[in-house]
Amino acid sequence: MQTSNITVIVLLGFPGVQQHFKNVFFFLIFIIYCLTILGNILIITLVFSSKNLQSPMYIFITQVSITDIFLSTDIIPNTFPVVLNEGGTISLQGCIAQFLFFANAEATECLLLAVMSYDRYLAICNPFHYSTIMTPLLCLKSIVFTWLLSFVMTLADAIAMCYLTFCRTNVIDHFFCDLTPLLGLACSDTSLVRILSGFFCFIVLICPFISIVVSYFYIVFTILRIPSITGRQKAFSTCSSHLTVVGLFYGALISVYVVPSQGHPFVINKIMSLSYTVMTPLLNPLVYSLRNKDFKDAFRKYWQHSKSM
Template sequence: MTLVSMSKNLHSPMYFFITQVSLLDVLMTTDILPNLLNIILHDGGTMSLTACISQFYVFAYSETSECLMLAVMSYDRYVAICNPLRYSSIITKTFCVKSVIGSSFLSSLMMLMDTIATYKLDFCGPNVIDHFFCDFTPILGLSCSDTSFIQIQTALFGTIVVICPFTMIIVSYVYIITTILNIRSISGRQKAFSTCSSHLTVVSIFFGTLFSVYMVPTKGQLLATSKVLSLLYTVVTPLFNPFIYSLRNKDFKKAFEKLKYNSISVI
């Protein structure tokens, strides 16, 4: 985020979107990791119902916003590769800002509706969650109310902010791959594919673990397996994102070297 803000060579839509994804990763890890470390150190932990539901809201907001942002990034790559002559006229600063604001607003609104509906449930059953954070299913397991309505509502919202973006990503990459295969020179193919390889790697890890936890039926699934998969997209993916997007990117390396060269050491 610092390099993008300081280097003029990185002032492009692609790196602007990468910065937004980085902010969401920071938000999610800040929401999950402190309590996770407390649970590990003390072999468990306690928190109020309000704090638990609040943790779920921040987590859900960051996850759904990242789903939408990854879809926007796939569209950015689609225009850059499939329609490069019109890239600057389509992916404008206004488009970038509106995409970020729209993604944030849609995610916050839907997750707020989910959070309010969850908070209105009656919690009179057990008060123990066998998980390292307050996820949706464990919270519903504490309620003694009928949760069928909120489950239907969440499934509808999930279709809008997860399934639809994922479908958009798939369609974009079908066109991208088709265009790349039509490029005659091998160097041209490699250059075109390198511009979207990082994004494709993150999408595969992120959506793969997300679908494994929330879309695959959980009956008979080992709790330990669910925890490991949850750990992948809450901790491991945000950890790998800076390496995938930055250290494997030539523009980031050049910006970092230039920053080091221009820096002045005072002793």
């Protein structure tokens, strides 16, 4: 690791906001964080306690819930002092570690959403061979592969970042350690990190998105060929929750990292960053639970069982 003049990073957060608004904002994100953890833990508990939720699709949903818990816990608790005070501080190593866990959670969710789209493709386009293809062993291998691939690639990115020299200002105008603001502090060549990050984004962001689009092209084509309206509605309902989560997740990422931000106040980027670091992990369990009959039935049985104890 290169020697850096910077050892502590200052996160500005949301400067200029009046104190009473900061207090309200702190209370809001605290409530959101608690609901996010409780909601995702409930999803995991229901899947592993209900026999009706033991299919691969629901097992994949538990993995998405785990990534949402990791993402929220990596970002939100560190944001509390940043919101309440005029910014906050974090060590350089802690800043890189926060980026590592943040990127790992986002990458894993991208890959999981692609795997889930393939699962829905098999269920709708090839239903007679679904159980023989999507076996418990393949389900387990897919989960291990997504976690391992995302961790290896984000770790390589973080290690390359550790070899940079940071000697410019130690102030980041953000509420967490994202890649671009962090690289802006480096006074050594960042080309290797940027190349690794670009390759990493192609593998875990672009490729999964293409896979999802292709899968849903065949899914929609197959659904439209179903003669009855009831059959089409039933087939679409099996993937509507997943499609909603894909839209929320990729919509937020595209708004931050793809849409040009020149000429827009940086506070807009911060607000959009809040959408996928704070709001999306909260909305995911709501989408899966409110739009899914199996989850509703499992929750009803779980609640009745808890009351009878």
